[in-house]
Amino acid sequence: MKLVRYGARGAEKPGMLDAAGRLRDLSAHVPDIAGQVLTDLGRLAAIDPETLPLVEGNPRLGACVGGTGKFICIGLNYSDHAAESGMEVPPEPVIFAKYTSAICGPDDPILIPRGSEKTDWEVELGFVIGKPAKYVTEAEALNHVAGYCVINDVSERAYQTERAGQWSKGKSSDNFGPTGPWLVTPDEVANPNDLHMWLKVNGQTMQDGSTATMVYQVPFLISYLSQFFTLHPGDIISTGTPPGVGLGMKPPRYLKAGDVVELGIEGLGTQRQVCENDA
Template sequence: MKLLRHGPIGAEKPGLLHSDGSIRDLSGVVADIGGAALSDAGIAALRAVDAASLPVVAPGTRLGPCVAGTGKFICIGLNYSDHAAETGASVPPEPIIFMKATSAICGPNDPIIIPRGSVKTDWEVELAVIIGTKAKYVSEDKALDHVAGYAITNDVSERAFQTERSGQWTKGKSCDNFGQIGPWLVTRDEVADPQALAMWLTVNGEKVQNGSTRTMVYGVAHLVSYLTQFMTLHPGDVISTGTPPGVGLGMKPPRYLKPGDVVELGVEGLGQQRQDVIADPT
């Protein structure tokens, strides 16, 4: 099942992608795609709904982030061996964890906003793991039981803010519209193996990232288990699991986004995103 949220910013309604390709409104069935709706029981209840009987959402309606109520937006750094190599970094002996501000979260096709003072805004296609049930001190063999599903994220990054402004990476990762999530949450039963998904990203039609989750250093089950040794994960929390090679930072010479660029990205079975790059209008 592919769950989503549709409508204006801040007023999104729950929905799903019907087998006929239309978007159907779930607001008469569930309050939102978050909280208890992400549990196995909640998803089973949504799966039992006759999608053909639901109201059709008008084509072209904006899609919001596919999950509501995200308390933590957790990112994993240098989690692809080939990406670590392109940046000149060593593969970490344990997962690198950093937080992205939840205020960065936006819809899958909302624009990438170049922040004031930015000279190195970069792209990163990533697999997102969306937590469905509370998880604390979870073993690796039970970790995926706590996953509601998967989505695409673009972990947009301002490299100068990230690495040249002192301190931790968070300041280069948390600008407005630096966290597109969606277009939909694909429930875990539809993803046979999260470690076997092709992923790609283009800038102005040029394919710059072309990778696979096979080259993750630390797989999804390990990451979920690992994180629960340090913090409790709650329904709606998002784990962005790292990016394959092909980011602007790794190019020779480095290449970064500018207003007018168009970024498109996708992960096998999870749909795709499209973003216009604009200057901060504020």
């Protein structure tokens, strides 16, 4: 299944794509793609999409999951990206928080913070927890995944690395977490650790990689994280980015108002964001 949330920000409705890629309304069956709904997606899989109301027009898409409690990111999880950042691959995953106020729809604008000169892009594979996970093994880990999605881990590099403290303040500005367009259930993702991913800025390809080069892969990450805290339905984990970010270019290149960012992952859909200066 490809599950969707659509409509005005803060008032999104649940939806599903049919075989032709048309948006269907799930409101009569579930209140949202969130929380306990994620623990029993088999109930939604049993619904014939052709029986659902067709959503007319081209509504805004929201983040593909609602009610997220934790937005966890993994840093330096591609060896070639670590190299372009001038850092070593860590002996254990680097974990940081992207605060949930950063979450937005896949085509919402990137808001460049006041005074920012180093806003950057990162295409990433995200996955959403469907069942609580605590002290799980790698062998059990994928049973706790509700689905996979595209994430742009937008980052302000000066805030992230040139000012004291944690990375989160460079990762969590408003609209720094475009998520979606779809939550794609695991039955449609043959191998999350072998997906092509790409990102363009103003039509120029910047990132062209594969999840196959991740250092710490999805089952390990779930097991690892669950040793420290419980993962709950709706939690998002973003797994890191391949090389090609603005920070690694010579000279570095960063986003400015008017730039258009397009990105996607094989089988998980695409995003498109226009950059704007934050008010």
